[in-house]
Amino acid sequence: MNILVTGGAGFIGGHLAESFAEAGHDVVVLDNFEPYYDLGIKRHNVEVGRAAAESGGGNYRLVEGSTTDADLVADLVGETSIVYHQASQAGVRTSVDEPQKVNQYNVEGMLNVLDAARDADIKRVVNASSSSVYGKPRYLPYDEDHLTTPISPYGASKLAAEQYARVYNEVYGLPTVSLRYFTVYGPRMRPNMAITNFVSRCLHGESPVVYGSGEQTRDFTYIGDIVDANSRLLSDDSADGEVMNIGSTDNIEIITLAEKVRDAIDPSLEISFDSRHPSDAEHTHADISKARELIGYEPTLDIREGVSEFIDWYRENYEWYDPLVRES
Template identity: 35%
Template sequence: MKNKKILVTGADGFIGSHLTEKLVEEGYDVRAFVYYNSFNSYGWLDNSIYSKKIEVFAGDIRDPYGVKEAMRGCEIVLHLASLIAIPYSYHSPDTYIDTNIKGTLNVLQAARELGISKVVHTSTSEVYGTAQYVPIDEKHPLQGQSPYSASKIGADQLAMSFYRSFNTPVAIIRPFNTYGPRQSARAVIPTIITQLAAGNKKIKLGSVAPTRDFNYIQDTVSGFIKIMNSELAVGEVINMGSNYEISIGETANTIAEVMGRDVEIETDDIRLRPEKSEVERLWADNSKAKLLLDWEPSFGGINGFKRGLKETVKWFQETDNLKHYKDAVYNI
């Protein structure tokens, strides 16, 4: 693989930037597909220590011609480009269809035409909806409880259809709730950290009862690389989760403990999902990843979660990093 060029779509984002840097660090030849903008910003790659070693292609995942051009000369595509904010999907669902489904189609069609050796498509645990049984394995029914999750179900099914119809070498990675440095403030852990870092003793959250399976960024990245290098992953959907379940309320208290703060939680109505849209429980069965990929989380269990939170808090508390976040604003 290290002699083959790898394209990472969504390389300017949270997971994508960490993955891109790790690939470069390990000696891979990487082309980073970033979202074109008039500021000529490469997102989180702007200040990367590896910036001179990364070939950057600025474009739009919704543009089939640009996507095909970005993929030309590559052997592997790690497809992460996506719209992921659930609240924003409530009032702009059309954008999610264009980006998540049509964007994935563009990658798959170009992969078919160019003879790409492997496409790793990024799914999400949100496609499962509220758990019907736990832990959630890859055979769990899919439930579109938000326009975002519905768009990702569509993208996942499209990816598998290309594998079944055209033998396109597709593997699907399904990360549970990844967290860590650089994560968007639309996610709950940065929301909690930034409010506490601003000195607030009372923080605003939505529902605190739902549970999540948080996966530290290093574990998610290692999962991508394992899937990329495994022939056994082709045609498979593989969960990436810590196999540790914790509620949002308990998460807030754990973060406060790590930061040495007291915390009081205030329910903010605008942060609540519509009742039938809230995913009440997520808990990953990661046995398939262990079996096929020899992957397991390094930050598992409560102790691993606290270690990951310490690293995350450390990053967010640095002034140059915290200035990118607006703790007083609800980020949808």
């Protein structure tokens, strides 16, 4: 199958491209290499994807460009069977500083993908959305009927992209699915996330920094489970037109997560605290009943197990992945 992965040199997109290429598919990766974090990690994702294609019998092609380039998007979508739209400007805090940029990438880029797909004969557009669309919880866990009142431009942009996907399905009959990811983590994740910050600081003998009281909770989802959910949509069309939560089965307090990382690396370290950004969510927790029913999604790794695996992976890949080592 011909598969286009936008944002395919990033964390989630990179894992998707690797998995599809390894399974023998023909994969095209579109990425603009936005320097939001060390681009060496993105280059590494590309190398892994190419190696996966060689071992699995698929093809891997990198196209450097942006989803904001409508002509380029139209050309690539016209050659593909299914689009996994992962490209976006990430970062809740970044979005507060640069809302126009977030709208350009996350909304206008999405519209370019949808317009191109509407004019082409493709199987489906799978849109990467976010738990940030929910905002402040009225109840937990979130189900898909929960109010969507985002508290950041990032969350608003993701909700807008979702709504456009729904409208293109209803008005034009374009098969679309939006997956609301809940804090994805795992190998090759962005280095500016809480887990990577905790691990890196502890490995360098520095106290992990918790923003706020640490009582806020997160539903962390292992990257392998995200890949599984997306892979099911290669053939399963039962979710067309739908939006679904893709999370784990539990959540954890941030202070507990920091302590678990600290205890695994250097129990002598103290936990440090700093002020919390007002756009950061207080709590997240996914109700995954809909995804379980429609596509048979079942998460495999709890954060308490997954963080230990991530620490092991981090140690093994320390020389090329750790941000302080890369800067030196």
